[in-house]
Amino acid sequence: xxxxxxxxxxxxxxxxxxxxxxxxxxxxxxxxxxxxxxxxxxxxxxxxxxxxxxxxxxxxxxxxxxxxxxxxxxxxxxxxxxxxxxxxxxxxxxxxxxxxxxxxxxxxxxxxxxxxxxxxxxxxxxxxxxxxxxxxxxxxxxxxxxxxxxxxxxxxxxxxxxxxxxxxxxxxxxxxxxxxxxxxxxxxxxxxxxxxxxxxxxxxxxxxxxxxxxxxxxxxxxxxxxxxxxxxxxxxxxxxxxxxxxxxxxxxxxxxxxxxxxxxxxxxxxxxxxxxxxxxxxxxxxxxxxxxxxxxxxxxxxxxxxxxxxxxxxxxxxxxxxxxxxxxxxxxxxxxxxxxxxxxxxxxxxxxxxxxxxxxxxxxxxxxxxxxxxxxxxxxxxxxxxxxxxxxxxxxxxxxxxxxxxxxxxxxxxxxxxxxxxxxxxxxxxxxxxxxxxxxxxxxxxxxxxxxxxxxxxxxxxxxxxxxxxxxxxxxxxxxxxxxxxxxxxxxxxxxxxxxxxxxxxxxxxxxxxxxxxxxxxxxxxxxxxxxxxxxxxxxxxxxxxxxxxxxxxxxxxxxxxxxxxxxxxxxxxxxxxxxxxxxxxxxxxxxxxxxxxxxxxxxxxxxxxxxxxxxxxxxxxxxxxxxxxxx
Numbered sequence: 001x002x003x004x005x006x007x008x009x010x011x012x013x014x015x016x017x018x019x020x021x022x023x024x025x026x027x028x029x030x031x032x033x034x035x036x037x038x039x040x041x042x043x044x045x046x047x048x049x050x051x052x053x054x055x056x057x058x059x060x061x062x063x064x065x066x067x068x069x070x071x072x073x074x075x076x077x078x079x080x081x082x083x084x085x086x087x088x089x090x091x092x093x094x095x096x097x098x099x100x101x102x103x104x105x106x107x108x109x110x111x112x113x114x115x116x117x118x119x120x121x122x123x124x125x126x127x128x129x130x131x132x133x134x135x136x137x138x139x140x141x142x143x144x145x146x147x148x149x150x151x152x153x154x155x156x157x158x159x160x161x162x163x164x165x166x167x168x169x170x171x172x173x174x175x176x177x178x179x180x181x182x183x184x185x186x187x188x189x190x191x192x193x194x195x196x197x198x199x200x201x202x203x204x205x206x207x208x209x210x211x212x213x214x215x216x217x218x219x220x221x222x223x224x225x226x227x228x229x230x231x232x233x234x235x236x237x238x239x240x241x242x243x244x245x246x247x248x249x250x251x252x253x254x255x256x257x258x259x260x261x262x263x264x265x266x267x268x269x270x271x272x273x274x275x276x277x278x279x280x281x282x283x284x285x286x287x288x289x290x291x292x293x294x295x296x297x298x299x300x301x302x303x304x305x306x307x308x309x310x311x312x313x314x315x316x317x318x319x320x321x322x323x324x325x326x327x328x329x330x331x332x333x334x335x336x337x338x339x340x341x342x343x344x345x346x347x348x349x350x351x352x353x354x355x356x357x358x359x360x361x362x363x364x365x366x367x368x369x370x371x372x373x374x375x376x377x378x379x380x381x382x383x384x385x386x387x388x389x390x391x392x393x394x395x396x397x398x399x400x401x402x403x404x405x406x407x408x409x410x411x412x413x414x415x416x417x418x419x420x421x422x423x424x425x426x427x428x429x430x431x432x433x434x435x436x437x438x439x440x441x442x443x444x445x446x447x448x449x450x451x452x453x454x455x456x457x458x459x460x461x462x463x464x465x466x467x468x469x470x471x472x473x474x475x476x477x478x479x480x481x482x483x484x485x486x487x488x489x490x491x492x493x494x495x496x497x498x499x500x501x502x503x504x505x506x507x508x509x510x511x512x513x514x515x516x517x518x519x520x521x522x523x524x525x526x527x528x529x530x531x532x533x534x535x536x537x538x539x540x541x542x543x544x545x546x547x548x549x550x551x552x553x554x555x556x557x558x559x560x561x562x563x564x565x566x567x568x569x570x571x572x573x574x575x576x577x578x579x580x581x582x583x584x585x586x587x588x589x590x591x592x593x594x595x596x597x598x599x600x601x602x603x604x605x606x607x608x609x610x611x612x613x614x615x616x617x618x619x620x621x622x623x624x625x626x627x628x629x630x631x632x
Contacts (some may be wrong), residue, residue, distance in 0.1 A: 075397040221491035274307035298381035298389025304455040312453035322351040323484040330550040352480040367476040370464040371418035393461040411616035420514040435532040442510035447502030449490035467526040469559025487570030508532040520579035526603035529586040598624035
C-alpha cells in the first residue's frame with residue numbers, strides 16, 4: 001500500500017510537470033502566429049480604410065468652363081459645317097463632354113499625391129460600368145453577332161476586353177488635368193473599331209460557321225413572314241393562333257385593328273397616349289463617374305405619334321403577309337388559301353396590288369432607297385442642371401480599307417442603316433398632319449427580311465439621304481414586287497441554312513437587301529457599303545433561279561393567278577439575278593473599283609455629320625483622282 005501511494009504521488013508529479021511543459025511549448029508555438037495574424041488583420045483594416053478613403057475621392061464632376069479642346073475623340077468629332085447649319089439644336093461631341101470632366105477634388109494636394117491610385121480605381125470602376133452598359137445595350141442582339149469579332153471566344157469576354165480599353169481612355173481623359181500623361185489631340189481613339197470591311201465580314205462568317213443557333217420551337221423566318229412580323233412579342237398582330245383574319249377588309253378592318261392594338265397596349269402597359277411622340281426616359285449610366293451622361297434620346301421627339309407607329313406596323317403586317325403569298329405560289333398552293341386584303345372592293349393577293357389599290361383610292365405612294373447614320377442603339381445625351389438634355393451624336397466607325405498614299409491615313413466610314421423607303425399618305429394610311437406613313441424594306445438583325453415600320457428621332461443627325469430619285473409609278477410597283485421576291489429568297493435561305501439572325505450580316509446588311517432591287521431597276525447604285533460575300537451571293541442567285549423554275553413549273557396556282565401575275569414576277573427575278581451577279585462589293589477595293597466606290601461614298605454620306613466623314617471624302621477623292629489619271 002505504501003509503495004503504491006508513493007508511486008502514484010511520483011507519477012502525478014511527473015504528469016503535472018508534463019502538462020506544464022506541453023502548455024508552455026504550445027503557448028510558445030501559438031503566440032508568434034497569433035501575433036502575426038493580429039498584425040496582418042490590423043494591416044488589412046488599415047488597407048481597407050485606405051481603399052475606402054480613396055474610393056470616396058474617385059468622383060467626377062462636369063466643368064463646362066474647362067478646356068474643350070483637350071480630349072478629342074477623333075472619330076466622333078462633329079463637323080463644323082454641320083454644327084453651324086444646326087446651331088439651334090442642343091448637341092455636343094463626345095470629346096467635348098469628356099473634356100468637361102475632372103476629378104471632384106482636383107485642387108486637393110492629397111488627391112494630387114494619390115492621382116496614380118485614383119487613376120487605377122477610376123479605371124477599374126469605369127471598366128465595370130462600361131462592361132455592364134455594353135452587355136445590356138449590345139449583348140443580346142448586336143453583341144452576339146459582332147462582338148466576337150473583337151478576338152475573344154464569347155460575347156462576355158469580348159465586352160470585357162473592349163471595356164478595359166475604353167476605361168483606360170476615359171480615365172486618362174478625366175484625369176488629364178492632374179496627370180502628366182494628359183490626353184492630347186493624338187490620343188489613341190478606342191471608339192474607332194480598327195477593322196476593315198473584309199475583316200468584319202470574315203469574322204461574321206466565321207462566327208456563323210462556329211455557332212449554329214438552336215432555335216428549338218422558335219418559328220422560322222418564313223413562318224414569321226407569314227405572320228407579318230417577328231419583333232412584337234405578345235403584342236404581335238398575328239400571334240399564330242388563327243385569330244387574325246385570312247381576308248382583311250382595309251376600309252372596314254384597319255381602324256378596328258388599330259383600336260384593338262391600342263387597347264392591348266393600354267391593358268399591358270397601364271398607359272397609352274395616341275398623340276405621344278416622346279421616347280422612353282433616358283437613364284443615367286453612372287452619375288458619380290460620368291456625371292449627367294445618359295443612354296437614350298433625352299427630350300427629342302419621334303417623327304410620328306404612337307398611333308401612327310401602330311398604323312405603320314399594321315400596314316407592314318399586311319404587306320409582309322402578301323409577300324408570303326409568293327412563296328405559296330411557288331409551292332403550288334391553291335390561291336383560295338392565300339391571305340388577301342380587300343382594298344377599294346378589289347382582292348389584293350400580292351403586295352404591289354395593295355400599293356396600286358391605295359393609289360387608286362387617292363393615296364400618294366413614294367418609293368426610293370434611303371440611308372441614315374446608325375448608332376446601333378448607343379444614343380447618348382447629357383442631362384443639364386435645368387432638366388433639359390444635350391444630345392451627343394454617335395455612330396460606329398470602321399475602316400473602308402483605303403489609306404491615303406502620302407501619309408497612310410485611313411479613311412473611315414460611319415455605319416449606316418439603309419433600305420427601300422415606302423412613304424404613303426392619303427385618306428386612310430398616313431392621314432396625319434405630321435408626316436406620311438414611313439415604311440422601309442430591309443434585312444434586320446431581328447431575323448426577318450421584310451417591310452418594317454420606320455419612324456425615328458426627329459433630329460438633323462437622323463435625317464435621311466436619298467440614294468436615287470423618287471421612282472416612277474411603274475418602277476415603284478416593280479420595286480414592291482421585287483421586295484417580295486427578295487424577302488422570299490432571303491428568308492428561305494435563312495430558314496433552310498438555319499442562319500443566325502435570319503442571315504443578317506451573312507446574306508448582307510440592311511443596305512444590301514434593298515440595293516439588289518435598286519440596281520435591278522436602274523442598273524446602278526449609290527449605296528455604300530455593300531457587304532454581301534461571294535459565297536452567299538451565289539446562294540442568292542441559286543435560290544432566285546430555283547424560285548423562277550418553281551413558278552415556271554407550278555400548275556394549278558399559276559393557272560388561277562394567270563400570266564399577268566406570273567410573267568412580271570419571272571421578268572423581275574431575271575433582273576434580280578443579273579443585279580446580284582453584277583453588284584459591286586466593298587469588301588476588297590482595288591484601284592479599278594476605287595473610282596466607283598468613292599462616288600458611292602460621297603452620295604451615301606451627302607452631309608458630313610462627323611469630321612472623320614469629311615476627311616474620308618477628301619482621302620477617297622484624292623485616291624480616286626490618282627486612279628483616274630492612270631486607268632481612264
